[in-house]
Amino acid sequence: MRATVPFLCLVIAMPLGAAAEDIALTSRVAAVTLYPQGARVVREVPFDVPAGQHDLVLVDLPQDTDLATLRAEVSGAEMGSVTTRRTAQPPRSETQSAAIEAAREEVERREDALRAARADIARLRLAVDAAEAQTAFLGQLGQGEGIAAQDVATLREMAEMIGQQTLAAREAAHDAARAAEIAERGLEDLEEALAEARQALAALVPEEEDRAMLAVTITAAEPSTGTLAVTYQTWNAGWAPVYDMSLARETGLLTIERGAYVRQQTGENWQDVALSLSTQRPSGQTRPSEIGPLLRRIGPPEPQLRKEALGAAMDSMAMSEAAPSWQDAPIVETASAEFDGLSVSYDYAPPVSVASGADALRIALGTLETEATIEARAVPLYDSNAFLMAEFTNDTGELILPGETHFYLGESYVGQTMGDLIPAGAKSEASFGPIDGLTLMRTVLDREEGGSGLIRKSNDLDETARIEIENLTAEAWPVRLLDRVPYSEQEDLQIDWQAEPRPDEVDVEDQTGVLAWDFEMAPGETRRLRIDYSMQWPEEQELR
Template sequence: MRRLALALPFVLIPAPLVAEDFPLTSAVSAVTLYPQGATVTRAVPYDIPAGRHRLILTDLPASTPLHAVRVGVTGATLGGVTTRADFVPPRSAEKGAALAAAEAEVTRLEDALRSAEADIAAIRLEAEAAHARIAFFERLGATELPPGTDIAALAGTIGAGTLEALRAAHAAEQRADTADRGLKDLREALTRARQALAALVPEDEVRAFLAVDLWSDVPASGDLSVSYTIAEAGWMPVYDLRLDRAAGRLEIERGAFVTQDTGENWAGVAVTLSSVRPSERTAPGEVWPDLRRIVDPGQVMPRSGAAPMAEADMARGGFELAAAPAPKVEAVAQADALAVNYAYPDPVDIAAGADRVRLALGALTAPAEIFVRAVPLWDSNGFVAASFTNESGEVILPTGEAMFHLDGRFVGRQDLALIPAGGEAELAFGPVEGLRLSRVVTRSEGDRGVIRKANEWAETVRIRAENLTAEPWSVRLTDRVPYSEQEDLKITWTADPPPAGTDLDDRRGVLEWHFDLAPGAVQEVGVTQRMTWPEGKVLQ
């Protein structure tokens, strides 16, 4: 951004220059990014003499939500703010030095490549001429000769001419191929130069217009700040989770992928990442009265299943949605009871619609309880798991960009659910192929007694866990038994050995056994379950 002196000709508005009008150019200076959306701030320095004046910006993106623009001024008194989306005065066509240099470099490389390719084309013409001579000699050899022709002499001439032409064509083709291979570096340089230019080219779309009235009794200097909230930007958390079994420690290296598609490139922007989600609901639901009535048969009308929409629901969202490691530049986290903000210490460049910038947010560490999670109902082997408590004071946000590492080895990518500060979580770090699981079911169904009074269903489950690895494992085995919420459906079950816990994580009928499994050892679990219900009913 730059200051424009009062003496500069005012070319940004169609009206004649007046002393109180100051055209300013702006650029994005700071951004607070949310998981979806962003608050953008443009700070523009100004100098004005004493009196009442007007600062004018004509370079806001056309997509700027003018109704949501907030303006602040330091150094003078702020007056009215005027915005305009149509009939915006043209912007200056002046190019920045970086853009001009990038265009010049692309032009230079294009000219050099065209010249070199023209030289190669000239060499290939020599090869074509030599092939034409070869064709002439071939036709001459096939021509009917007049009587008395010295065939031997003619054959020698054709052979010598053909050989010379073949050698000339071969030499020309070799020179052309060598020259073409020599253009590899030039072509790659041109590709890089075009990419660099594409990242610098300013958008040529229509812009929005903003004029700010302000006054001061004395000459004043200060900053004009313009801020607004947009939906065309955001950030996604990315995590590298590293489990060290020997140390019993889990490290979560945090990062963020930052993108924006506002139509203008951001250069040297101060970035803050916020865990606040203004694109989601910001107010609780409403409880409405439930009026019930009785009516005569035939007058029954369907009840509406939806309550009236609260104003907060209609307006929710805020915007429209469619070796030792090398030192890192990392954002500094600032947390409170409602959200976490990460202030990145260095300015950031983000090209519109192109860049996906990754920023480091630092690492969290926590002691972890490590075991094998065994689920023979679905799996034939166990999985390494770690449970931990998030005592960092920061929320671990949900993401689809979580990479899991076990003892320094990458094991896979998984979705990660939200883990609140103080919350407990269990994470999986890949299979233990040598811890084999089997589950055999024996089932019977039928009637009891001579007089049918009840139906019966019985099942016996035999579970086997075998450790084929060379190290011991602590195992948590999970299975289930059916449960009922009806008095007439009677369910009983027994287990040998008894489970360490039932209704795991408030899931009815889910059982868990804890045991240690030495190398080569086998653990068996048996579960017997029985259900009975009255005749005439069907089990589901």
């Protein structure tokens, strides 16, 4: 028999009714579906009940459980009402696992050891004080008024006694001080051991705050065994993709090791849970934005104001007048579009344990491989060296999500960046650092600006740039060099340009004026390129 309550029935703040037998249960987190922000948590607990009506009571839900999203499901009995409570819980019995008990005993043992060590140090310090007091006393024995009346033999015996006793007292003080110093150094190890034991205990039992409570009424026609499953959302958890991209230059093989950083601050530890990762974003925008009507108006032109009289207040007023009347429409702050429209999930096979509030746990999600085309990318306008680039198509059949990406050239670590979304079948590229032996230099050889003719009616600017690239490495490189020339969208601003040699591609990636040259460079080879451009515009205008 299986029953489900699809909605939270009742939230109360009064004691539970006593008509049914209360059966206290201790639940555990069995499965978690993590979103980039938030998680769906499933708790399961078996039960054995005699025939009749009973209340299954869970008092170990986290205090910040989103009770509005809580759903309960029962197998093995007929399910009735569901009651939740966040405060004023009935008392619950504390069940301690063997691991928790052992951890607490270890903390107590190390606390006792630390106290005993500190007591030993205190006793050694007392011995030092006693020896020093004895030395001081012996030093005063020879200063009494009756010493002069003693005979020589007595004085000799007294001097020997004082000397021997003083030496013994000083040796005792020295030994006790030395032992105390050694013991104090040992305190550090004991303190570290105690801190580790307390940390281990805290990892097992991190939460001390109150818990939320759930009570489910069930009816069993006969003694039954079943399972209570509770599902709810929490926003104190999430995951983020992470990648290691490794390029083999000899073969062009690009290896992408996928992983995920998992985190949670729910106030309880997840121990051996079944973990799934989803790209859905229930915490983000879940419906399209609404659009309202657009009212435009016409009217007489506004009077022109002197610029110096146009202050911030007048600016604000003018903008208000010119603004269309769509302010009444709701303004929706858009969520990050990195995952919108995607529904990818990853099931992590082995059970996972994640401590609450601990550092992010990294898990592996498998490895992808693809072939990359390698080139040296040269941008002499900004860089003094070319960079190693790997261009590839995501032919893995899987989506590569945005995330922290670390780059390796063979076994050497290159650096990291935040990677972009790469859909299946899309083209992309990755950079694997500078090539120190491919040097770049861009020099402006000539730049002239002035008027033309005796009667100046126009302005002009001429510029010549020389680009030099040198291969100082011992191998050949395919090079793609990028530069640019200015462009104009105004009829009065005339721009002419030429390059030697002519570029292989103009307006690269639909960027007007961006030029590209593709060529092979042999070891030790040097290449030079030249770019000339001229601009002309009316005298009454200025170049911007």
